[in-house]
Amino acid sequence: KAGVTQTPRYLIKTRGQQVTLSCSPISGHRSVSWYQQTPGQGLQFLFEYFSETQRNKGNFPGRFSGRQFSNSRSEMNVSTLELGDSALYLCASSLAGTSHEQYFGPGTRLTVT
């Protein structure tokens, strides 16, 4: 069974631009969560989607948004990019609304210049 895939793997953007990252969960998984990892703040939860509905949201500004499609694939969008948005963005999928095991993708490395 294929794992969690994230595209693109690497991305370079300029301040003020917007970016969309994609996550395809493991087949059959209905929950997708997004995390931001930076050297200074570590791994921080962004939001979680389950059955196309956002269930939880972390403490991030409204520039960060996401959505989930009917096939469980998810996208996250960051508008008006800032230098501090440079990070590794990880998504995790799990089978159900509350699962013990979550499976992480390899991440998208975003660099904002």
Add this chain to the structure above:
Amino acid sequence: DAKTTQPPSMDCAEGRAANLPCNHSTISGNEYVYWYRQIHSQGPQYIIHGLKNNETNEMASLIITEDRKSSTLILPHATLRDTAVYYCIVRATIKAAGNKLTFGGGTRVLVKP
């Protein structure tokens, strides 16, 4: 979710058991203990979880104290590939909590030949 405390780093000899401690003194009755690890530049990987009893799987063993205020992850025969950051996470696995994981600083484990 209850807060966890882990040593920032530890070394381990290859082939020996690695014992990783975690304190979670404010854990609630419905909160599980989870362990994930992150090998450099990869997404976190689920290792094991437990509620009250000790647990073992093909990767590791989890020992939870009787009062549940601390736990130890045991890697029975550490290999160089076990070099990673190990995260201890406490989370209530209930519908309202969803699948959000709150990561702390983790323990950076270096397995030496």
